[in-house]
Amino acid sequence: MSEKNQDRSRAARDRLVQQREQGRARERRRRTMIVSAAVVGVLALAAVIGVIAANAGKSGKDSEAGPAVTPSGAVGEGGLALRVGAGDAPSTLTVWEDFRCPVCAQFETAFRDTITELTDSGRLKVEYHLVTIIDGNLGGSGSLRAANAAACAQDAGKFAPYHDVLYRNQPPETDDAFGDNGKLIELAGEVDGLVTPSFRSCVEDGTHDSWVEKSGKAFTEGGFEGTPTALLNGEPVFPKKGDEQISVANLRKWVAEANKGKEPGTVGTTPSTS
Numbered sequence: 001m002s003e004k005n006q007d008r009s010r011a012a013r014d015r016l017v018q019q020r021e022q023g024r025a026r027e028r029r030r031r032t033m034i035v036s037a038a039v040v041g042v043l044a045l046a047a048v049i050g051v052i053a054a055n056a057g058k059s060g061k062d063s064e065a066g067p068a069v070t071p072s073g074a075v076g077e078g079g080l081a082l083r084v085g086a087g088d089a090p091s092t093l094t095v096w097e098d099f100r101c102p103v104c105a106q107f108e109t110a111f112r113d114t115i116t117e118l119t120d121s122g123r124l125k126v127e128y129h130l131v132t133i134i135d136g137n138l139g140g141s142g143s144l145r146a147a148n149a150a151a152c153a154q155d156a157g158k159f160a161p162y163h164d165v166l167y168r169n170q171p172p173e174t175d176d177a178f179g180d181n182g183k184l185i186e187l188a189g190e191v192d193g194l195v196t197p198s199f200r201s202c203v204e205d206g207t208h209d210s211w212v213e214k215s216g217k218a219f220t221e222g223g224f225e226g227t228p229t230a231l232l233n234g235e236p237v238f239p240k241k242g243d244e245q246i247s248v249a250n251l252r253k254w255v256a257e258a259n260k261g262k263e264p265g266t267v268g269t270t271p272s273t274s
Contacts, residue, residue, distance in 0.1 A: 068211040071154040076127060080215045082151070084160045085118075085125030086265030091258045093126045093237075096219055096229040099146035099166050099178060100134035104228045107238065108167045114248050122264030124255055128163070131216045133227055140176030145203075147212040149184040152202035153194060161191045233258055 070079040075087075081094070093115065097104040118124035130150060132143035146166055153162035165187050171177035178184060181203050188194045188203075202208070219229075230238035230246075232254055238246050241254060 066210060068214045069207050070211055071151040071159075071208055072157075073154060074211075078214065078218065080211075080218055081127035081129055082154050082159050083125055083127050084163075085120075086122045086267055087125065089119070089122050089125040089265030090262035091124050091233055091255050093124055094129070094229075094231040094234070095126060096129045096131055096224055096227055098131050098133045098143050098227045099150070099170065100138075100140075100143045100173060100176075101227045102170070102173050103226075105167045105170045107228045107230070108164070111248065111251060112164065114251055118252075118255055120267065122267045123259055125265065128159075129215050129219065130212055131219045131227060132212060133216075133219075134173060138174060138176075140179050142171075142176040142178030144209060144212055145181060145206075146178040146184060147215075148206055148208045149181070149188070149203045151208035151211060152199050153188065153191070155202060156194055156196065156199055158191050158194045162188060162194060165190045 071082065073083070075081050075083045095107075097107075115124065115126060119126060130147035132147060135141055135143040150159060150163055150166065153159045166178070166184075169187055185195060185200055185203055188199065228238060230236070232241070232251075235241060237251070237254065240246055241250070244250055
């Protein structure tokens with residue numbers, strides 16, 4: 001073989017080797033991207049689970065405030081639930097939540113519009129149970145003070161809009177801003193007609209503190225793992241129902257399946273979320 005042909009042969013082999021190496025590099029990059037995406041997904045899920053687990057601590061100190069004063073219109077066993085939506089709606093979404101809990105705020109932000117639509121159409125009612133887990137975990141009194149204020153808003157027939165105002169203005173988890181009754185009254189100013197002398201007195205006197213702590217005790221005795229806890233007709237749906245992850249589409253589907261063949265409730269029997 002001539003020297004020129006040998007050079008050509010070596011060049012061809014070099015190109016082939018280079019192409020193979022480039023192909024292997026592309027494959028390594030592809031696998032790395034796949035693995036990285038999987039790791040990010042796992043970490044994101046772990047972060048959510050970690051927050052939920054971290055929230056599963058005690059729900060605050062026992063109160064010496066005296067007998068529990070149940071908010072007007074509270075329902076359920078022991079009068080521990082605040083209902084939003086028609087009382088005769090065919091399905092019930094039970095939500096245990098803490099106003100200082102960041103995952104609760106994320107849940108509310110993600111599903112507020114859908115839940116509002118379902119309650120306004122009489123297909124769903126929501127029964128909220130208020131607890132004070134973050135106070136127990138991180139100290140402070142913001143969970144208790146906010147829950148008492150929300151119960152005071154229930155007395156005024158304005159729980160739903162005030163509930164949403166609190167979540168839209170939720171401070172960082174470690175910031176006990178809701179421990180200030182003045183702040184809670186200030187936020188109540190965003191709800192038309194809520195700030196009255198009776199509401200102020202209810203908030204400042206902690207009228208429903210013992211009721212909130214009674215709700216927290218029921219949460220602990222119920223064996224729930226953390227907040228938010230959401231159950232549709234008694235079946236857990238957060239973060240998933242069976243093998244299906246919760247989403248707006250799935251929540252609509254689950255309610256539709258549960259309501260099949262049933263008439264919607266009487267719209268307007270109770271105020272709905274705003």
